Amino acid sequence: MLADSNPGPRLTADPSTPSSKVPIPRASQFRSPGNGRVRKACIDCRKHKTKCNGHHPCSRCASLGITCVYADGRREIIDSRLEKLEKQVQAYDRLLKEFQPRLDNQDRDLIAETPAQDKGLQAIGFIGAPAEISWIRDLHHILENDLPFLDREQSNKSQSLKSACYFLDNEDLVLDPSIDPYGRPPHKIADKLLDCYFFAVHPSFPIIAKIPFMHQYEIYYTQSEPQSTRLWLTILNLVFALAAIFAQLASKPWVCEADTPMTSFTRAWNLSFNENYVLEHPNLQRVQVDGLMAFVLMSLGHVNRSWRACGVAVRSAIALGINMRSKSEATSNIKGVPNTLSKMTGRPTSAPDRFSTAPLPIPFDEEQLREPVASRLLADFNARSRYMQALVFQQRARSAADDSPVLDHQSSLPVQSVVTPGYSLYFLYFVDLAMIMRRAIDSLYSPGSARRSWRATCAAIMDLIQETDEWLSRVPPVFQFKVRHPSTDFERQKYGLAFLFYSLRITVGRLSLCCSERQYSRNKASVPGHRNFATICIDSVSELLDLLPDKPDAVWLVQVSPWWCIAHYLTEAVAILLTEMEFCIPCHVDRASRIRPRLEKGLDWLYSLGSINVTVRRAWGVSNNAYNHLVISEGIRRVSSAGSCSV
Template sequence: MLASRKRASSPVEADQKKPREKARTRPNPKEAVKKDVGTCSMDKKQIGDRVKAALALNKYALNRTVINLQIDTAFFRTFFVDNDKLSKPVSITPTEFDDTSPVVVVEFSHHQAAELLGVSKEIEQMPKFPSREMLNAPIGLTEVEQLNDLTSQVDTLESLLRDIYPRLDVLSSQLVDQTLKEIRSRTPLPQSNPAVPNLPTLLPSHTWQVNPSLSFTDASLGSPFGTAEYTDEDYNRDDKVQAMGFVGEHSEMAWLYRLKRDLDQDSFPPIEETPGRPAISSVNYFQDDSDLLLPDTIDFTHWPPQHLADNLVDAYFYAVHPAFPIFGKVTFLHQYRSFYSNPNLRPGKRWLALLNLVFAIATRYAVLTDQLQPDQDDHQTFFARAWSLSVGKVALLDHPDLQQVQVEGLAAFYLLSIGQVNRSWRIIGIAIRSAVTMGLNLRSESESVPQFSKEIRYRLWWALFMLDTVLCEMTGRPLSMREIFYTTPLPAPFQEEDFRDDRVVQLITRQEIRGAFVTSLLPNSTLTPLQDGVSRKHPPQLGFSQRKREIRTPQALVESQAPSLTPNTSLYFLYAVDLAHLLRETINILYAPRATRLSRREIETAISTFNDRADDWLSHLPAEFNFATPNTNVAQPFTQQSASLAFRFYATKLIITQPSLRLCQSSTEPRSPGATCDDMATICVQTACQMLDLLPESADTYWLYSIAPWWCVLHNIMQSTTILLVELFTRTHLGTAKATSLIQRVQKATRWLNEMSAKDPSSQRAWSVCTDILSRHGLKFWP
């Protein structure tokens, strides 16, 4: 390097030396200026173009954009030194210069650049730019236009990435995350806008990435959509608070309490809460504060007569098993018949506990549907036997086996059915831990386990999955299992009796064929390839049995099996699991405490995306289960399954869109009529109306408990009623058609709650909570 500098001067250097030799005569400076202005390397127009290029990047500007310009000395002296109207440059290189200096490097600040163009007002409002180096090279008008085009392309690609990111599989989403991380490492963000940690990548495959540049500056203030990362309740205060437990933001009790609190505070005079009583417990309508009355002495040798037992078992398989296949029907019925036909048979305690839980749940269902026999034991007695045999006391210290997992799952369901939601939530957590202990969260490749048994175990896992989803939705608490930790294949859409059929066995034993088949049924499923064995990058767009399937992998075998699949309760369960996945992903993204770090734009985009995916799920529902567009030409043998999917679908949509309703309720920011938040809030209210429209105008509890998901229908009615009350009291003007429609539906809901109160104490409490709010604050709607 040093040697090369001693060589002959370059032609450019030689040309620069000649003027310096002539300059020794020290001519008049004014004459030098006149002589050199016309030949300087950058004139005023070029400087303006250079500044425009910087302004074209205004979307990413710094606190002080610095523009480096190489200017001939004479030009610099004429326009910047002798011009009193312009402020002095930030720096000049060299610091000591005279007329013999060929070139002066000048740094102009952002505001000085604005002075050159006369746009100082506009430049003061510009955002910041992360990279000074991008402005160091000369830029012309052509480059300005290119930068504008590139900026527009980046915006388009960014929007596209946001749209498709939730639909990516695990590997693709990780690749996107890694690529963005590398880009950020090459172009760091400014110090004045620190990045906020992203949501954990341990969320389901379709995670929503936090954009650091759009995040709230103070996450402790909470999200405007209602998610909180703190609690202001002491849940250890007394027995009632402990019985209720924590209630999270995706529970309708949290929505209802917030409305009640705001209405009480806005009333005149303000209504004070009862001293010493936990705030949210004032709207708690469950029964956890009621003791479980278990008899001290239990006769383990007493069993119902077989004709009563047969009725209870039939009722269980009608009312529970299709939605929660916790054990195999074929195996259980064989064992049950052997037990009653052979008095000398002595089953194990866990099987006896299982049978008692079946009797307890069926008896509870018989109470609701007015089918209880006069000489029949009550459901508490059956549950007490089961609890003593295999749930309570020492039994929980034993190592679990498959029957113990089934017993714990049924115990959780029974507690849910009688309104003991907090206790049920705790027991389902134990059941899931027992299931993981047994490895049920993973696909079985054991050669010692028959395929029939594998399928029963898969269904047990998904039954626990469904029960956990319902309980977390009702309590507003976190989910008990994470998607990245289970690879259990999705439930096969065939009846249990068909699992020994050769063609069915051939289809479900090979994972790639099974995955392709499930993909044909759920072409836009929210599930990951780990569950179905195939990638969803290009899923085949197929309908149900009415259309020919065109599965590419492996096509021949899948097509040969397609005609054998007819609508059945197992297919219903598959679609229910798929919808539950979407609900769980929604809870993880919109309601987890870390959602407070998401910006309003990101939340709105996530809500819109989840809502579209819910609608897409509905569009692929087979006609036999489709509740939105009933087909009069199709028989209705699956009315119960269709109603169950309807309530689950509308409940999912309410949880997706409820944050938008809350923001529109509380926000004072002006919004355009077509704003995403307003659109989603409208959909939320419409969904609540659609859910209540599922109920006949005349309250009929037999129809309700026979057709609807009886174990959680009260929760669903309270979800929709709460949304309508929020809309009525916060966004509706008295005397409008909208007010009239909302009032009619609220009245319908209270009629149903009142009718349900005759058989269900939880319904009676729910009716009291709603009528209390209406009596205090609804007189203007009911004069």
């Protein structure tokens, strides 16, 4: 047997313990200082494969007296390339924004922000080309090109659609759950609220029948246990909400005793809008509820919400076939709101006019419908058609040249002599003008219009301007707004028609006014009427502002104007003057100086009205910001554009 190679003592396990392990201490590792590897060696040490201590400079390079240089590592190279690529993307983004104003609507949408990509834009929604918000946004994009290069990135982030929008949809509508839905204001206050509604809202939006509504109202306040339906109570509370908004703006002395608009709005919401709302079948009262809801939201500045509610009202009316009824007045009565919202948002209406066969409303107030002439018009569709063709000009229903304006073939009585001026006659001309506005937007601003030549567009503009001139020539003297009358009869109606008329002319002529198109399009310069269209647009803004006194009076304007959308009309006028001033500053200093006083007048009125209206206050902020931006860039543009001006 071989001897044990290890003569040392042998360790044996203690038989009393089960196979215990012997602890072996871990050997401590000692590293001499300066022996560790550095993270990166300099280029010279790496080249000669010598040790580098990683200092700046390293000890070897310092002892040899040579320059010590460290190369970037892989991570630094990647970070540097990413930074370079980010700068290139930002440069491309600025380039796209520079070209965006020169593109047509179809190409412009490809590089614009979309609400689906930005949650902040979802409250605003899509804003189309006819809206003044879109005009201010385009002006911001043009002015950004005049800023120094280093300032453009910050400006691009701030001057977006959100900074050009004055709607209040980004704010929450707070509904107090503790409010009793069956509560009501005192009878005396309710009477005053109804007086405000039928004075300031009903003539332009007669969605409810006044006589049966007032009859039900008296029953509701006089009987101890009135049997009123939830839908009727909803309508009543929405009427109270609209009246309360007007009373607050008009500073009525009793407004502190009435419920706030949001109190009445909350009652209406709790009464009629529940989880089964979408599943319920529509009826006429539901159409009235949805229409009034849209009007309240528009008056509160929540335009995107209003547009959605209005779409529900219009679709419910279509589901009931109201748009096809020859004896129904409801279709015409609801047309004003969708057309106004369509202009404010630049979106299409829910129901184009070509899908409606309902005639225009007859020019007789509700109290006159039992008279012989009104009764015959309601009963005889052919007589009504001839009567309306003779009374109001419409492009789609022009009467022959030898047709005389009579009620029928046997009568020689002119229609104007049997019509008593009233709210219904005003509403007839209001609806007719709103339909011309609808045709103008469809003809000039629809996506398909971008594929037409500029000459064809000018022909369409000329036809629309002629149509507005003919409409104005047919307006009765009692509603004429271009001639000043000492009488204050129908003052609200005159201003309502005036604001809509000038807004229509501005919308039609704005395509010729657009500064980028005048600068960059060669085909448009060859059209003789191009300058005339731009002049008509500017003159319309001037005439609109001439309606207002030089000294702003917010309460007076609320009492005589369409107060629910006055921010839209004033901002639209200011946006046009800003656009024209931007075009005139480099080359036409005298024209710019003539525009400035009117522009400042419009801003002064927005500022004054903003003291009592949050929506107008935000509209003033948007417009004033654009004006300040324009003034700042004025010096830059005059210097850079000297000697290169051309009309």
